[in-house]
Each structure stands twice: as C-alpha cells, then as structure tokens.
Amino acid sequence: MLIICLALFIVMLSFAFLPGWIEIKRKKDDKSMHINNNYVRDPEYFAKSFKKLLLKRVKDLNAIEDGQELELSQGEIINCPSQSIEPVSGSYKHITLFKRPVNIMPHSQFFKEVVCLKQAQIGQGTLLRAGLCNEDCSLADQVHVVRWLDAKKIVTGENCNLGVSTTAKEMLLLGRGCRFTRLYAPVIEVGTGGTEEVQAKSLPFLKPAYNAFLEDSEAIEKGKLYEVNIVKRHGDLVVEAGAVVTGSIKGYGKITIANQATVLGNVFGEKDIIIEAGAKIWGDVFANGIVEMGPGSSIGQSGKCKSLVTRDGIKLHQNSRIYGYVSTDGEGVVL
Amino acid sequence: MVGIIWILKLYFIFTVVVMVIYGVRHYIFTYNRLYYPQRKYCQDILDSDVFSVSVVIPMHNEEAVAEGVLQALLRSNYPEDKLEIIPINDFSEDKTQEILDKYAAADKRVHPLHRFEGDRGKPAALNEAMKLAKGEIIIVFDADYIPARDLVKKLSIGFLDPQVGAVMGRVVPVNTGKNLLTRLLDLERSGGYQVDQQARYNMDLLPQYGGTVGGFRKDLLMDTGSFNIRVLAEDTELTYRLFCRGWKVSYANSAECYEEAPESWVVRARQIQRWSRGHNQCMWRYFVPVLKSTYLTFWEKLDGLLLLCIYMMPVILLLGIIDSLLLFFMDEMHIIAGWIFLIFLGAYNTFGNFAPFFEIGTACFLDGARQRVFLLPYIAFNFYFYMWFITKGFFQAILDLITRRKATWQKTARFRQEKGGTV
Numbered sequence: 001m002l003i004i005c006l007a008l009f010i011v012m013l014s015f016a017f018l019p020g021w022i023e024i025k026r027k028k029d030d031k032s033m034h035i036n037n038n039y040v041r042d043p044e045y046f047a048k049s050f051k052k053l054l055l056k057r058v059k060d061l062n063a064i065e066d067g068q069e070l071e072l073s074q075g076e077i078i079n080c081p082s083q084s085i086e087p088v089s090g091s092y093k094h095i096t097l098f099k100r101p102v103n104i105m106p107h108s109q110f111f112k113e114v115v116c117l118k119q120a121q122i123g124q125g126t127l128l129r130a131g132l133c134n135e136d137c138s139l140a141d142q143v144h145v146v147r148w149l150d151a152k153k154i155v156t157g158e159n160c161n162l163g164v165s166t167t168a169k170e171m172l173l174l175g176r177g178c179r180f181t182r183l184y185a186p187v188i189e190v191g192t193g194g195t196e197e198v199q200a201k202s203l204p205f206l207k208p209a210y211n212a213f214l215e216d217s218e219a220i221e222k223g224k225l226y227e228v229n230i231v232k233r234h235g236d237l238v239v240e241a242g243a244v245v246t247g248s249i250k251g252y253g254k255i256t257i258a259n260q261a262t263v264l265g266n267v268f269g270e271k272d273i274i275i276e277a278g279a280k281i282w283g284d285v286f287a288n289g290i291v292e293m294g295p296g297s298s299i300g301q302s303g304k305c306k307s308l309v310t311r312d313g314i315k316l317h318q319n320s321r322i323y324g325y326v327s328t329d330g331e332g333v334v335l
Numbered sequence: 336m337v338g339i340i341w342i343l344k345l346y347f348i349f350t351v352v353v354m355v356i357y358g359v360r361h362y363i364f365t366y367n368r369l370y371y372p373q374r375k376y377c378q379d380i381l382d383s384d385v386f387s388v389s390v391v392i393p394m395h396n397e398e399a400v401a402e403g404v405l406q407a408l409l410r411s412n413y414p415e416d417k418l419e420i421i422p423i424n425d426f427s428e429d430k431t432q433e434i435l436d437k438y439a440a441a442d443k444r445v446h447p448l449h450r451f452e453g454d455r456g457k458p459a460a461l462n463e464a465m466k467l468a469k470g471e472i473i474i475v476f477d478a479d480y481i482p483a484r485d486l487v488k489k490l491s492i493g494f495l496d497p498q499v500g501a502v503m504g505r506v507v508p509v510n511t512g513k514n515l516l517t518r519l520l521d522l523e524r525s526g527g528y529q530v531d532q533q534a535r536y537n538m539d540l541l542p543q544y545g546g547t548v549g550g551f552r553k554d555l556l557m558d559t560g561s562f563n564i565r566v567l568a569e570d571t572e573l574t575y576r577l578f579c580r581g582w583k584v585s586y587a588n589s590a591e592c593y594e595e596a597p598e599s600w601v602v603r604a605r606q607i608q609r610w611s612r613g614h615n616q617c618m619w620r621y622f623v624p625v626l627k628s629t630y631l632t633f634w635e636k637l638d639g640l641l642l643l644c645i646y647m648m649p650v651i652l653l654l655g656i657i658d659s660l661l662l663f664f665m666d667e668m669h670i671i672a673g674w675i676f677l678i679f680l681g682a683y684n685t686f687g688n689f690a691p692f693f694e695i696g697t698a699c700f701l702d703g704a705r706q707r708v709f710l711l712p713y714i715a716f717n718f719y720f721y722m723w724f725i726t727k728g729f730f731q732a733i734l735d736l737i738t739r740r741k742a743t744w745q746k747t748a749r750f751r752q753e754k755g756g757t758v
Contacts, residue, residue, distance in 0.1 A: 014698070016712040017713065019709035020709045020712055020713050022709070023709045024515060024518070027512060028706045029706030030512030030518060030707070031512060032507060032508060032509050032521070033482055033521075033591075033702055033704070035507060035591045035592070037407070037481065037482075037484060037593075038481060038484055039484065040412045041381070043381060085395050089515050099623060163389060174358055184381075186585075189753075211497055211581065213630075229497035229498075231498050232631075234631075245453050247497060248495070248496075250496060250497050250498045265497070266495045266496070266497070268377075268495070268498075268550075270539070283382075284382055284495055286375075286380060286496070288374055293526075295349050304383045305381055305382060305383040306382060306383065307380040307382060307383075308381050309377060309379045312373040324381060324382075324383075325381040326380075327379045330376065
C-alpha cells in the first residue's frame with residue numbers, strides 16, 4: 001500500500017514538472033530575450049531606411065525606368081507615371097516615382113510608397129501609403145497618409161490624417177483638423193504661421209539649486225520670477241499669467257501654464273498639461289495624460305530640438321508652435 | 336510551557352498574515368501590469384541639449400569581460416564630448432589594468448581609475464570614481480554588461496524630470512540557455528523587472544535603483560554623503576536615501592541591457608547571500624526613516640517597508656515552518672477551529688502560494704515567451720535554496736549591526752570568456 005501511495009505521489013508530482021522537463025530537453029525557448037544592441041532612435045527612420053533600400057539597388061533614382069523591377073525587401077515594380085508637370089490621377093498598386101514636379105489629382109490612391117524627386121502637390125482626399133519628397137510637399141484637405149511622409153517642407157490642408165510619422169527637414173505647417181501620431185521638423189506650426197519666433201538665447205546653463213515643493217493650495221503667482229525647480233506632489237498646479245520659472249516643473253495633478261507665462265526648463269506631468277495662449281516653454285514637455293497647446297503658445301527654441309511627448313493625446317490650437325519633435329501614444333489633433 | 340505554546344501559536348499566525356500580505360502584493364502588481372494604463376517613461380523625448388554623463392564600471396579581476404563592456408560603450412550614440420567612461424580597476428591581479436590602459440590610449444573618452452589602496456569593493460570604488468567624474472549624471476554598469484548603442488541616452492533622458500534622482504533600466508540575462516539555473520534566473524529577472532518594477536513605477540510607489548544599468552545625479556549623491564562603504568547593497572541604500580529626501584527613482588522598462596547570470600549554484604548562493612546581507616543592513620538603517628519621512632505618501636511608505644523587509648521573508652517563513660512542525664508534534668496545531676479554516680487553508684495553498692508564479696508567468700506572457708513558462712514549477716527549488724542562503728545573509732547582517740564590523744565585498748564570478756578585441 002505504501003509503495004502504491006508513494007508511486008502515486010511521484011506520478012502526481014511529475015505532472016507539474018513534466019512540461020518543464022520536456023522544455024529543458026527540447027530547448028524550444030531557451031534563447032535570451034532579444035535586445036537590438038544596434039538600435040538608435042531616429043525620427044526620420046522610415047524615410048531614411050526606405051531611401052537607403054532604394055539607393056542600395058540604384059545609385060541614381062532618376063535612372064529608374066517605368067515598370068522596372070527592383071529587389072527591395074521583396075520584388076517591387078516601380079511605376080513612373082508622368083514625366084511632365086501634368087496632373088496625375090488614378091489608383092496605383094506599385095511604388096510610384098515622380099521625377100519632375102507633380103500635381104496629384106484629388107482622390108488618387110497610392111497603395112505603395114510614392115517618391116517625388118521635386119515638389120509635390122497632393123490633391124484632396126488622396127490616399128497615400130507613404131511618401132518621400134526631396135523638395136516641398138503640400139497636402140490638400142483630407143489627404144490620408146497611412147504610414148509616413150517625409151519632405152523638405154510640408155504644408156497640409158484641413159482634416160488630413162498624417163499617419164504614423166510625418167517629418168520635414170525645414171518646416172511642417174499643419175491645417176485645422178489634422179490628425180497625427182508623430183511629427184518631426186525644426187519648426188512645427190499650426191495654422192498660417194506668423195507666431196513670434198522663440199530665439200535661442202545664450203543664457204548660462206540654468207541649474208536651479210534645489211526642488212521647491214509646493215503645498216496643495218500654492219500656485220506660481222502672477223508675474224513673479226521663480227529661480228527653482230517646482231514640484232507639486234498633490235493637486236493641480238497653476239503657473240499664473242506672466243510668471244517666469246527658470247527651472248523645471250513636475251506635477252502629479254493637472255498642470256496649467258497660464259497666458260504669457262514662461263518656463264525655461266522642462267514640464268513633466270503625470271496627468272494633463274494645459275498650455276494657455278501665448279505661454280512659452282523652452283524645454284521639453286512630457287505628460288502621462290493629454291497636452292493641450294493654446295493659440296500662440298510654443299515649446300522649445302529656434303535652432304534647438306525639444307519634444308512634446310504624451311501618452312494619451314495632444315491638442316494643438318491655431319498658431320501654436322513646437323521646435324523639434326511631437327509624439328503621442330494616443331491621438332494628436334489640430335483644433 | 337503554556338507561555339511558549341502561546342508564543343509559537345502567535346508566531347504561526349504572524350507568519351500566515353505576513354505571507355498573505357506579500358501574496359496580495361504580488362497579485363496587485365500583476366493585475367496592475369496586465370489591466371491598468373502603463374505609466375510612460377520619457378525615452379521618446381528628443382533633446383538637442385544633453386547632460387554630461389560619466390559611465391562608471393567597477394572591475395575586480397575582469398579580464399574575461401572588460402573588453403566587451405568597453406567596446407559596447409564606445410559604440411554608444413551619445414555625443415562624444417558629453418560622454419566619459421571611467422572603468423575602475425579595483426585591486427585587480429589579472430590583466431584588467433593592461434586592458435583598460437589599452438583602451439584609454441586608443442580613445443579619449445576612456446579615463447581608467449586604478450585603485451590599489453584604501454577599501455576594496457563597489458561602494459568605495461564608486462566614491463573614488465565620483466571625485467574624478469566630470470559628468471552631471473553618473474551611470475553605472477557592471478563589467479559583465481553589454482549596453483546597447485542608445486542605452487546611455489535612454490537612461491540619462493530620465494533626468495530631465497526635475498524630481499528624478501535615479502533611473503533604473505531592465506536587466507536581461509545573456510546566457511539564458513546555459514543550464515537550468517540560468518533559465519530559472521531568466522524567469523526571475525522577467526518577473527522582477529517586467530512586472531514588479533514596472534508596476535511599482537505605474538503605481539508611483541518605490542521602483543528600486545538596482546546598482547547597474549542605471550544612474551543617478553552626481554551632485555545629489557555627493558551632497559548626501561557618497562556611498563557608505565559599510566553597506567553591501569549600495570543600490571538599495573541609495574534608493575531609500577533618495578525617496579526619504581523627496582526624490583524619485585524612475586524605471587525605464589525599455590532601457591534593456593544584457594548581463595551574465597551566474598551559471599553555478601555556488602556562485603548564485605554567494606550572490607544571494609550578499610544581497611540579503613546588504614539589503615537587511617539597509618532595513619535596519621531605513622525602517623524608521625521611511626516611517627517618519629514627510630515626503631512619502633502612505634502607500635509609498637507601505638511599499639517601502641514591504642520592500643525593505645523582502646529579504647527577511649524567507650527567514651520568517653523558515654522559522655514559521657519550524658514553528659508549525661513544533662506545534663504539530665506538540666499536538667497544539669488547533670489554532671483556528673472550524674470548517675472555514677479549511678477553506679482558508681485550501682484557498683491559500685491553491686492561490687496564495689501561486690502569486691509569485693503568477694507574476695513570473697505574466698512577465699513571460701508580456702515578453703512573448705511561450706515555452707519557458709513551463710519551467711515555473713522548478714522555481715520552487717530556487718525558493719528553498721534561497722531560503723537557506725538569504726537566512727544566512729540575514730544573520731550576517733545582524734552580526735554586522737551588533738559588532739559594527741566592516742563587510743568584505745565579494746565579487747560575483749564571471750563565466751564568459753572573451754577573445755581579445757581590437758580597440
């Protein structure tokens with residue numbers, strides 16, 4: 001009886017260990033978790049890697065002929081539909097290369113990448129899987145970029161969808177109702193432009209001596225100068241109109257940077273951040289909530305790259321401006 | 336005799352309560368990781384202004400791995416004029432010095448520090464390196480680590496947050512498939528970082544600075560008295576020092592780095608014993624300051640205390656097992672009567688003990704590992720193995736406290752053999 005019980009015990013115990021034992025023997029999943037040690041973040045990654053892929057096959061993109069097949073990540077046919085500046089329209093299933101300035105007619109559809117070696121005007125309601133433009137690119141209303149778009153300068157119409165990533169080497173001008181996830185350009189501006197430029201000033205590197213902890217009811221008072229970092233652990237934080245904070249700000253509730261207030265450092269919020277009209281933040285803005293930028297507000301300084309990064313979303317009002325990079329895990333929208 | 340039985344019974348109940356608290360803690364962290372919005376780390380920020388960084392690598396007889404870490408760091412995409420690499424040759428008797436000098440001659444970013452006087456050990460070595468370091472931020476790697484190109488950037492960007500005093504990345508074993516021990520350590524690391532650390536970061540509790548693949552503000556550490564050379568767990572000590580002064584530790588789950596996990600049970604035993612001893616040294620030191628701190632919230636204090644006592648748990652449990660055996664043989668086990676006790680006992684045995692396994696299983700799920708999760712039952716062996724050596728470390732920490740003796744740093748043995756590389 002004892003032997004039977006013992007045998008039964010061992011059998012029952014082995015049920016728990018048997019799958020593991022099989023895995024030890026078969027080694028199906030014994031590799032270390034993969035870390036790409038060569039990975040480097042690059043906001044223009046999509047455009048650069050696509051261009052690199054093309055240039056690996058042909059040294060001069062002008063030399064590509066209509067209907068030529070190139071071995072990219074897979075065999076791809078390259079269409080060169082128009083050699084003139086005549087408007088083009090239609091539906092394209094292959095990679096499309098425009099060697100001259102192009103005017104794409106409304107409601108065209110490009111299911112693969114589009115490469116423009118000169119200026120491009122994309123017509124209303126056009127569907128663009130991805131686009132690479134060596135010169136300026138303007139999007140009419142309701143253009144839908146599925147993946148990415150890169151150009152020297154990009155001007156969008158209203159209600160465009162800018163896909164996963166839109167990057168420009170000089171400037172990105174966004175129209176009302178545009179939706180985006182990631183944007184990158186030396187200057188990103190909403191509306192018609194004309195917001196006062198924030199010049200990078202050669203101030204001594206600002207390193208406030210300490211973090212000042214604000215009590216629940218305290219605010220950064222109107223028009224005053226604060227030469228410290230500000231940390232507010234509970235409740236909302238308001239930097240009142242015209243106040244100047246030379247350090248950075250950290251808040252666990254909603255943060256409001258009121259009209260014409262200036263923060264020379266970074267603003268980090270665990271919830272939403274509201275940047276009201278005309279307020280200026282010289283550093284980066286990061287939020288585990290939504291960031292709303294009011295009319296005429298700005299992030300960063302001319303000639304520098306700063307970031308607006310959020311988890312839940314971004315709302316940009318007319319004439320707001322960012323120098324550098326914008327990214328959200330949620331949805332970005334121009335109001 | 337009656338008094339002793341009462342003490343034994345009370346201790347038994349105490350053990351059960353403590354085990355339930357830690358079990359619930361595991362479940363809360365796991366559920367948070369699975370179902371709640373994840374708090375974002377700021378690695379997506381691009382900023383043309385970067386901090387000056389000194390990367391410090393303590394080394395004692397590290398000829399087997401020294402070149403690997405230096406080569407990896409020299410490939411970093413961090414701006415050259417803002418990066419300084421300080422490998423510390425800490426009383427090495429092998430070719431470490433020669434290797435470091437070779438790299439220093441070849442690259443101006445490498446500034447080795449050779450130590451043959453004073454106290455040996457990581458805290459003392461770091462203190463000396465910090466006197467030389469020019470960086471505003473100190474980032475520490477162990478010699479067996481292989482940092483990715485963008486890791487320094489990912490870690491240092493966290494300091495843009497004015498309240499962050501230290502940043503911690505995620506450690507991944509590079510030698511997972513070597514043997515059963517390394518496979519189990521891989522599971523433990525997954526659970527510890529992917530679930531435990533990230534959940535604590537999500538919940539704004541106390542993610543821990545782990546002493547490597549992480550960094551801290553130099554001024555902050557210098558102003559608060561450098562590392563204490565009597566404490567073996569300088570990382571835990573720094574974590575609590577920062578939190579008690581109103582600073583935070585940020586956890587960067589995406590800042591991953593390979594490390595070499597111990598491949599022999601003897602080496603692992605020594606490592607876990609050292610961790611236990613060091614961690615418990617911190618427990619004596621910070622239990623009261625955590626309770627008194629005006630900067631910590633109630634939940635931060637609770638998490639801080641539970642984390643401080645984590646290396647006391649195996650001791651409590653071991654004594655609890657002995658206690659229950661004594662009660663059983665004394666026929667005094669009838670502590671709580673009634674059928675409801677059976678339900679509690681059954682429920683705890685089924686689900687309570689399952690909590691850490693659930694946490695590790697969840698980490699495997701999040702990491703996309705589908706087969707290694709079958710090894711989970713084998714973690715039970717580690718549990719008993721650790722129980723013994725953690726208990727030993729605990730009593731060593733008590734002796735440290737009583738005798739005020741100085742602990743000797745014992746380096747973890749390396750297993751990798753690198754071929755000499757070119758600089």
